[in-house]
Amino acid sequence: MLPFVLNDDGKELVLLDSEAQNQLILNQDDTTQPIAKGGEFFSAEILRKFNPNLSSSESLDNWTWRLTQQNENLRLFIWELGVRTPSDWALLCRHIPRSLEPHLQKGDREIVEVFHAVYRRDRRNSHEKGRCFQPTLNQLQEMCDLLKPKNIIISHRKLIYHLKRIAEILRQDTLYRKTGSPQTIPIEVYDKSSENYVTNLELGYYTDTPLEEIELNQLKEDCHSLFEEVLYEAISEVVEQKVEDLQKSKGYKSFAQQFPEGLRLYYQKNMSLGEIAKLWGIPWCQARRIFKLENFLDNVQYRTEEKFIAKISKTNTKSQLATICNSPDYLKNVAEEIRNYALNKTFNHAHAEILSGKKQKKNSLFAQILQRYLNNLIAEAA
Known part of the structure; x- marks a missing residue:
């Protein structure tokens, strides 16, 4: 069973990418290559996920033992026996x-x-x-x-x-x-x-499995089933709020109603901000200030996490999350679990799409749900 968790032969130097999400192998010529999904080194995963500030009682030894017990490949092998x-x-x-x-x-x-x-x-x-x-x-x-x-x-x-x-x-x-x-x-x-x-x-x-872990596992299942619904609602609320904010702005009031259309041009028509600015007859820097895409994405992510917690508290029975809600450390675990889930599910990808600087089709889950929302807006207005 050891090969399931001791899969690092120590021959390669393993790094994490800038977002600390993906493992990379550092080659001798100082170039890096991503490790194929499913082939990640478990030792690096333990260190990547360890947060020494999360709990005063959570030592690296305890964390290693916990993640070893939770190792999916190891557990699957044992279950099969x-x-x-x-x-x-x-x-x-x-x-x-x-x-x-x-x-x-x-x-x-x-x-x-x-x-x-x-x-x-x-x-x-x-x-x-x-x-x-x-x-x-x-x-x-x-x-x-x-x-x-x-x-x-x-x-x-x-x-x-x-x-x-x-x-x-x-x-x-x-x-x-x-x-x-x-x-x-x-x-x-x-x-x-x-x-x-x-x-x-x-x-x-x-x-x-400890009761707290059972409840956290249930939380993961809830995240999976609710994610697209919550993301759609968060996008809707943030877009509406953005339109309201633009309407209150003296300099950009005239662009308030154009904001959803601008998002459609950016995410569906794959136009750059420069091309949208030219279409609207304004400088690129002004278009950038109107959209503030990174800020827009951050707001959607925040609202998604916030709505997740609200949804889960309503859909679960009173006792289901009692343990983690009564423990500050486990509350931090819940918040971190939701944040990591949202980041891995789409927001890391969505941020990368904005920062790439290339005109490429945006196909993150965020982009797909946003396009669905914009299409529904058009259908409702028709």
Whole structure:
């Protein structure tokens, strides 16, 4: 398994680009060449992502250990072997995607909701780390009591059965998404002698993912599903605000209504600011002050990040982000996670398009969503 994380032979000097996002190999003639996607050195990734100012308790050793545990290639290999799979109780702490709805029975969502309300609450309050263990009798009783108003009358034994059944659905879904095929080896097996479930000794020991990490992983999924929607809204708001600002400006008031058209010429017609200035009959420097493209892009990025946090807080249940919201360090993690996601998803590319100075087609996701917005503006005005 070591080759998955120790893939740096030390023969090449590895650098980061000016945006500290991509790895480059420094050749002997002082030229650089990008490392192909998927071939990045893991050691360089650890150093690139490490932020010593993020948390006083986050040492480089701890950070290295955490990223090693999260290494996707390593985890995929281990999962394919059927080891290090999360316990039922850790799986049940997660959000159930709607795609699994056809596999759930009536009342399953209610059962998971009360499990979150009781088990996740107690685990969070106890600050317990490591493997998640079976709910206590008191916890099971509280879950049963919470299910009664939902017209679900159930015994402790039956509740355990349903929780394990739902967990197995989540496990198979997780394994399928990670490895492309389901894993049939259960993490626990029924022991007839004790009439209880016991750990399957065929599987290796696994420390369940901390609740904070589960919630951050859920955040990543939310980012992926919401990004284009949030980006469109942010672009709409920033363009409208820019038009309002130009209308209030004495020198550029006459260009306020032309601003969206100018963006269309720049992003769709691939015209330079100089060409737009000539078309509008103004100097290039004046066109540059009207558009302020870098500032415009920064504003869209800021609004995107801001709206992301607002959207996520509305779409998640009260308990889903409770841990990270109660911890300043994890709040920083959330903000940084969203910022890095947005940068990698489109804003690094969008900034590069502006700074390139070349007349080339702008195809960043930002440019695509902006063009969609501008086309909708034209359609609404027609």
